[in-house]
Amino acid sequence: MAAGPAAPRVLNVNVGVLGHIDSGKTALARALSTTGSTAAFDRAPQSRARGITLDLGFSCLRTALPPQLGPGPGELQFTLVDCPGHASLIRTIIGGAQIIDLMMLVIDVTKGMQTQSAECLVIGQIACQKMVVVLNKIDLLPEGKRQSAIEKMTKKMQKTLENTKFCGCPVVAVAAKPGGPEAPESENPLGVSELIEVLKSQAYLPSRDPSGNFLMAVDHCFSIKGQGTVMTGTVLSGSVSLGDNVEIPALKVTKKVKSMQMFHTPVTYAMQGDRVGICVTQFDPKLLERGLICTPESLHTIHAAIISLKKIQYFRGALQTKAKFHITVGHETVMGRVMFFSPAPADFNKEIQEKVFDFEKDYLYQEEYLSKDSNSSEENKENDQSEVQLPRQQWALLEFEKPVTCPKLCLVIGSKLDTDIHANTCRLAFHGVLLQGMEDKNYMETFLPKLKVYKLKHKEGQVERVMDDYSVIGRSLFKKETNIQIFVGLKVKLSTGEDGIIDGGFGQSGKFKIRIPGLLYKGSPGEDEYRQT
Ligand SMILES: Nc1nc2c(ncn2[C@@H]2O[C@H](COP(=O)(O)OP(=O)(O)OP(=O)(O)O)[C@@H](O)[C@H]2O)c(=O)[nH]1
Ligand SMILES: [Mg+2]
Secondary structure, three states: OOOOOOOOOEEEEEEEEEEOOOOOHHHHHHHHHHHHHHHHHHHOHHHHOOOOOOOOOEEEEEEEOOHHHOOOOOEEEEEEEEOOOOOOHHHHHHHHHOOOOEEEEEEEOOOOOOHHHHHHHHHHHHHOOEEEEEEEOHHHOOHHHHHHHHHHHHHHHHHHHOOOOOOOOOEEEOEOOOOOOOOOOOOOOEOHHHHHHHHHHHOOOOOOOOOOOOEEEEEEEEEEOOOEEEEEEEEEEOEEEOOOEEEEOOOOEEEEOOEEEEOOEEEOEEEOOOEEEEEEOOOOHHHOOOEEEEOOOOOEEEEEEEEEEEEOOOOOOOOEOOOEEEEEEOOEEEEEEEEEEEEOHHHOOOOOOOOOOOOOOOEEEEOEOOOOOOOOOHHHHHOOOOOOOOOOOEEEEEEEEEEEEEOOOOEEEEEOOOOOOOOOOOOEEEEEEEEEEEOOOOHHHHOHHHOOEEOOOOEEEEEEEEEEOOEEEEEOOOOOOOOHHHHOOOEEEEOOOOEEEEEEEEOOOOEEEEEOOOOOOOOOOOOOEEEEO
16 A cells, blocks of 8 residues: 655644734734745645635644754644634633633733733633733834833733733734834834744643544634535544534534545544544535534533632622623623522532532522622621631522533633723623533423522520620520520621620520630620621
8 A cells, every 4th residue: 555645743733812902913913924834835835735724813824843842843833813802802712712722912012901901811811821922013112212112011011910820921022014004015024033933932732632522613614616515623622533423513413524634634533722624515604604513412502500610800899699791601602690609618628629519518608709809798897807718619500591502511701791891991700610501491490409509597686694704695596495505606796896606505595605715895785786697
C-alpha cells in the first residue's frame, strides 16, 4: 500500500480577541493574520489551496513551532476568535471564551480600561488560562511622549491585574491600523511581529480530553457541490470519528459523519480543541449558521436547574432571591429567576462539591447570596466588628422562562444585560456550574419536593432577670410542656448586643437559662428582648 506524504504536524491554539467596543480587535485580528500568513505562505504554499472556509470572526495565522512545543518540525496555528465588543458581547463571548486557550485583551491605549474591558477580564478569569494585554492605537500618542505614555499605561494595567489570575501577564504595545480607518492599506501596523513572538512564547499545549460526549460549536455551515454540507467549528468536548452519528439538537436531526477535514487535510478523528470541518449529507446549510452539534441525546433540555455559584466581585449590589437575570447556560442565554441557598451553618466549612449536588442534606434558604458586603440581616449591621461567617459553597435554584438545551456540568453565567450599557458598571453578576438540570416541565411537583431548603426561624422572648455577669433567665420562648433539652446549645442574641447560648430549662414553666460567654454589659435593663435562632 502506498503511503501518502506524512501530514505536517500542526498544533492549534485558540486565541480570543476581546475588548471594549472600538478598541481595534478586528483591525488587530486582520493585522495578525496578514502578517502571520505571509510568513506561513512562504513555507506552506499549499495552505493557499481552497479548503475549510473560516467564518467572519475566525481567522488564523501560522508560525513555526516555538521551542516549548517542539521538538521536531511542525507548525503552530493560532485560530483568532474575534469577539464583538457591543452589548451582544456577553452571549457571544461566553460561547467564544469556552473554546479559548489564550486571551488577548485589547485596550485602546488612549482610553485605558473601559467598561467592557473589565467585563472581558471577568470572563477571562472564569473561562481562560492565559492572557496577553495588547495596548492598541499607539500611533495616536504624540511621538515625543509615546514611550513614556506606553510605560505608564503598562504599569496601570499591571496594577489592575495584580489581584487576578493574570497577574504579571505580558503587555504589548501595537498600532493595528495606524492612522485609523482613512489611512491607506499600505500603512504598516506597528508592533505586530513583536506581538506574534509574545503569543508564541505564551502558547502551551492545552490539556485535551477525548473522553465523554462529543460537543462542537459550529461557526459556519456551507454546502460543497457533489459532497454534502460542511459544518466547521471547534470541538468543545469529547471526540468524533468518521461514520459517527451526530445530532443537531436545535433541529432535532441526526446525521452520519461522511468525511472530515482538519487544516485542509482529510482526517478520520478529531478531539477536544481541534478545529474541524465535518461533512454530512442531505442537510440544508441554511438551517444552521451557528450552533451546537453533539453525540445524539447527550444534551438535555431543562426548565430549571441547581447550580453551584460564586458572585462576581465587581458586580455592584446584592444578588437577591426572586430577582431575574439573563442566564447563559452553556451556549444559550435565557431569562430566569433565582433562589439562593447555603449549607446549614454546621456545614459552612464543608469541602466544596464541584460536580454533584447532595439531595440528602438540608439547606438554608437565603434572601440573598451571602457575601462579605451582603448586609441583609440586622445582626450583621449591628455587629460589624465581628467577622461574618461565610459558607465555602453556595447554590441557586434557577427557573428559566423558556427551556434551554445544554450539556451537563456546563458553565453558567448570570448577568444584568438590561443595565444601561453606558453606565460604568459590570453587568456580570455570578458564575457557576450546572449540577442538576430538571427536564420535567412539572418539576415543581415532581422535583422540587426533593430539595430540602429551609428557612431559618426566629423567635423572640424576654429576659426575666439577670443571674450574674454570665447568665440570665429568659421566658416566653417555650411552652411549659416543651422539652427544652433539644434547644440546648442554640444561639440567642440579646437586644443589647450580647450573644448567648441556651443552657437548659429553669423551673417548670418553660423558663430557661442563658449563658453569656462574653460577659453581660453593665447596667443592662431588666426587660430585654432577645431572639433565638
Ligand atoms: N489610529 C488608529 N486607529 C485604529 C487602530 N486600530 C483600529 N483603529 C480604528 O478604530 C476603529 C475600530 O476598530 P475595529 O477594529 O473595528 O474595533 P473593534 O474592537 O473590532 O470594534 P467592535 O468589534 O465594534 O467592538 C476603526 O475605525 C479602526 O480603523 C490603530 O492602531 N490606530
Ligand atoms: Mg470588531
